[in-house]
Amino acid sequence: CYACGKEVFLERNLGPHCPVPSTKTLTSPLTNNTQVMIDVCVSQDRCVYLSPLGLTGLKNIGNTCFMNAALQALSNCPPLTQFFVECGGLVRTDKKPALSKSYQKLVSDLWHKSRPSYVVPTSLFQGIKAVNPMFRGYSQQDSQEFLRCLMDQLHEELKEPLAEPLDNDQHSHAIAMDDDGPDDDSPSQSDNDFQSCESCGGGSSERVDREGQGGSGDGQAAPPPREESNEAEMLIPDGPDSSHSFGQTNREWQKEKNLINDLYRGSGAAGSGGDLDKDVDTAPIVSSQGTIKVQIQSRMAVHMEGHCLTKMSSSPPKTNSVWPGMSSSHKKVSSFSSTKSQKKYRSVISDVFDGTIVSSVQCLTCDRVSVTLENFQDLSLPIPGKEDLAKLHSSSHQTSLIKAGSCGEAYAAQGWVAFVMEYIKRFVIWWWGPVVTLQDCLAAFFTRDELKGDNMYSCEKCKKLRNGVKFCKVQSVPEILCIHLKRFRHELMFSTKIGTHVSFPLEGLDLQPFLAKDSSAHTTSYDLLSVICHHGTASSGHYIAYCRNDLNNLWYEFDDQSVTEVSESCVQNAEAYVLFYKKSNEEALKERRRVTGLLGVTEPSLLQFYVSRQWLNKFKTFAEPGPISNDDFLCSHGGVPPAKAVFIDDLVVMLPQNAWDHLYSRYGGGPAVNHLYVCHTCQTEIEKLEKRRRTELDMFVRLNKAFQEEESPVIIYCISMQWFREWEGFVKGKGNDPPGPIDNSKIAINKNGHLTLRQGADSGQISEETWNFLHSIHGGGPLITVRPNVSHTNASHPELEASSQSKEKI
Template sequence: MSALSSDCPHLESVGEITKEELIQKSHGTCQDCKVRGPNLWACLENRCSYVGCGESHVDHSTIHSQDTKHCLTVNLTTLRVWCYTCSKEVFLDRKLGSHSPLPNARLSHQTQGNSVQDFKIPGNPTLKIPLVTVFDALDIEVEEDELKTRGNETGGLKPTLSTNFPTISSPKKKKHKKYRSVISDIFDGTIISSVQCLTCDRVSVTLETFQDLSLPIPGKEDLAKLHSASHQTSLVKAGSCGEAYAPQGWIAFFVEYFKRFVVSCVPSWFWGPIVTLQDCLAAFFARDELKGKLRNGVKFCKVQNFPEILCIHLKRFRHELMFSTKIGTHVSFPLEGLDLQPFVAKDSPAQIVTYDLLSVICHHGTASSGHYIAYCRNNLNNLWYEFDDQSVTEVPESTVQNAEAYVLFYRKSNEEARRERQRVSSLLTMMEPSLLQFYISRQWLNKFKTFAEPGPISNNDFLCMHGGVLPHKAGFIEDLVVMLPQNIWDTLYSRFGGGPAVNHLYVCHTCQIEAEKTEKRRKTELEMFIRLNRAFQEEESPSIFYCISMQWFREWEGFVKGKDSDPPGPIDNTKIAVTKCSNVILKQGADSGQISEETWNFLQSIYGGGPEIMLRPPVAPVELDVLQTEEKIELETRSL
């Protein structure tokens, strides 16, 4: 293995390994806890075949390294190599991989002191090749399995797939619609999550939608970090405030469990300062240090868009390896004026970040049993009520504040919005005569009546892109709109903007024609498929089958049956296909269906896509004997 130049001195201990062995191990389980992948780790020590789980489970791979002093391990999903002794990732010398492209996936590779000549992929199961070559070969197989022809890092190992389906490498996917509902309008918020690599300082950013925040309840040590003067710059690991156990010994496990049991039985004031909801939020949004195999970075997040109703879940239940416990720590929370300004993203468009408490759910009991009650504020009289099964009782605010909260619901607080609603209500009572009447979306008007930030006026829920009423909504348009006099429209429009203004309701002629064309297309495609499929079913012994992805077929079926308004994209068989020896075949266990050649040609002529996956039924042995006998008789007859 001396040919593999690297700054890790432990590569000498790597034994011989084959591509097939790594593939087989990737489909296996952890040898200790039997958990399946992804992200299993295989030991690379000479004559060691151990496979263990990673940090997402019990991390038996690390335990194996500590017990056996084996240094190197490879992630069977990403093929990245980690050295426990050096505590860093090992990069194999990619200069060894400057190969020429592979004709028909054949490769000729020469290394210093180790020659590997002219082997085929998939290759000889007993062939021993250098580690970097194994990984390059695996890169090819992954690419072929996914039917992608993206380039390899080395620029050399590229499979040459000769295909007749141009959409295989980059099929045009059907654009997925983002659906909305009353629930998403009320509870959806977005968090911007950033991960900074401390090795290269690169920052990756993702935007995530949430409908609730699950907050850890910080312990005494966590509170000290959060309240310290330097906590803004120090790394506070959010996982320590309520996440699952890290791998540890049995003695430490029982000591920690006993400690938590005692803490849960003793009043919280005995152990230290009171935990507030702001502390829980600070622990959740604290910078999280990412350390471990192949990880060296910092993760931090902020709120980009705030929901109208903020749902906060406190992690009171901790499920261990053998036991479950409940955290009985009292968390102090405000009834009014919950300020989330410290957790707002830098470029957030949010204007209102203050919330008032609307409801609290409490759990009485233990981790294994208990009873739920709720406290809710009546918006009409601002009084609090306890809901306990069929019993509803008025309670003072002090009862709510002393409750052991499990889930809290906060509502955006906006006094200006309340005054704006009162102003519009007073204009409605005046009912001034108006020469023009304006139609406005009932959906948006409900937002105006209830939301602190309803957003711009939007009539797009009943209007098409041409400004007319959507044809399929014309029959119940009265349920979708409200007619307002001009003075109220002017007030709302000057305050919120948006639109468009609608003074006359008419069905869009252009959309009506398109709808009729689409309906005709649905009917034609469905009737043709039924006719072709009926003929296919009547065939006694078809000579060939075509396979089609059931995922795509369900989308097409939803379209032709009128359940989906948009047709599917091109046929996408990439998820059910694998390539072996330049032949596209059906993946074992794939979610696929069988159709006739005529049906395939019909669908493919409309939607395109691919690849073609053909199956030929095996010929029965009896039929072969008959054919051979007939051929023999024919030859004898000709000889006479």
């Protein structure tokens, strides 16, 4: 096109491809639902005998091989692809740029029955450029950075709030122990938000080098973390007889202490467990203050429970995790923190890719141990060099591993034969160079790291930078494990690429050696799904993907629009950059066949049960689908939310009683649903909420208009624009949740005992009547005023006026 300079594809004139026919919707309670369920369970098996789908290339539209390889690797992850193909009714979003809809359309085209030779991903590419400007233009980008950005945006568009469970003891082990309880207000390294799992195995040094890893600079392109941070302080009260109180609670606290120590005793991947346990055991665990800190981070449901503690006070999430000083009565200093409850969210992205890591840091001066639970979406593994491999394979390291009970079996010597083989292996390594395996990379990642020099640990108790030790273990494993090998290093003046070949298994990657001792993971074996490879140097090159087709289990090379079948040896010799592994569980396949057999029985059923189509997709594609969850089409009252009633057929599938009984007895969960109805309670709440929005907006517009007409107000009240934007989104219907109490703490500063407006603060000015109106509804504070005849005041914030003017136009 001479007008815009873009390439015109003539084949588009032949008409667009027909969309992939979705699974049959529920037109009536008894219309062919058994066949629908059979399709959901066994359509994959029936397609084995047909020509395989998914062998469609992607057109390179200007140095986009990084995107094409990543999309092909994702497309061959069955849990994610089947969601977009069979649960398309759940892909509903009004968030721009609607990247989830573009990705759904792309997946439908790639797996269409017409089997086009290639597809042009223009819509998705435009959307990703709108999300992250770094991908604009035609320069080569990093494939792993693109993956992070894409999956982060998909999660944001598809996330749904989680129903709060009654028992909140799932993650009660993420605690940090203090000997005396911190008194400082300064942020520490251990309490800062973890943005990537890169910080785990490599310790702080890996986190410092984060900007130097990744094809085009991870520091630039890594999307902002979507984890929400929840913090709480669980306290044992003290009094005049604190020693007696401590004696009474020590027996109960001993259980918690043992639980913490057992989590790492004998489970350190690098032999650090013994040292840490010794330090922890010899240090006083609870002082007279008896302060224990809990910090839990998750984008999903993460809950906290004090087993034996008698008092608990919560604090709001903060950008920097600063723990305020505690008074003798253990009360928070800040009295104006927002008490708005932080909702937990989940999406198909978090269901498929999220795992959990337990990370601990110990100060070597005061022996304080900080334990943090954090989610990870991928593991960024270092590629060990000769010295690192020698350390990993050394006899001393083997001994420590055996004592730790983690990776010992991988390296333990077994008699004189193994002794001789070890020396032969060392000679081969000395002559030909080291052979690096993916297991070596995992061991290097989970080995303990010494925090010293430039990477010293900022200890809250010591209030200084101290030498420390850090290591981590896997608490829960994801359904699909994404592994990123750090092949690129970016220095100040140049970039380099690590071309070392890393040997990786096609089947049977085992994470058992790296699990925390109390991990509840049952399936830890993984099989390879796809590999992203980079050919070239750090400054230029080309990306391709090797993917295993899930329908015929053959491997194919995806090189832009070219798709070629390759052998397994070709895949194993590839220079891997990003790998996708899926849980392997033969029992899940047997279970699907059992359900298929039950559905084939023609015995009539008196009752029919509705089951979430999304959970059935998990049952079909997950190794561990988890309990049945019908919350995606039910409200907390047991009915269908009014907003979902119009497309309820896209959300549910009806099963006969025998199939439901089998699934319910096998997986649990629920609730059981054999009748669908629109929830009148939710409808009433929606109407009340809408009425409240109109009332607050009308009153604010009227009061603000009077304030604008006032020529010389005696006093002006200041309000945080961050809070006001949340309130404005609520009253305009952009959000369903009220903003919570007014929080002016970020715009206030204490001068000579008086709160005044912080210079340059993001604040707006309102009248006394407006403040009283908002404060009477939402509460909060603190109160900040400005007197025009005493100090200079800025003009009213334009966003406040914009809200008033928009309402007047309406």
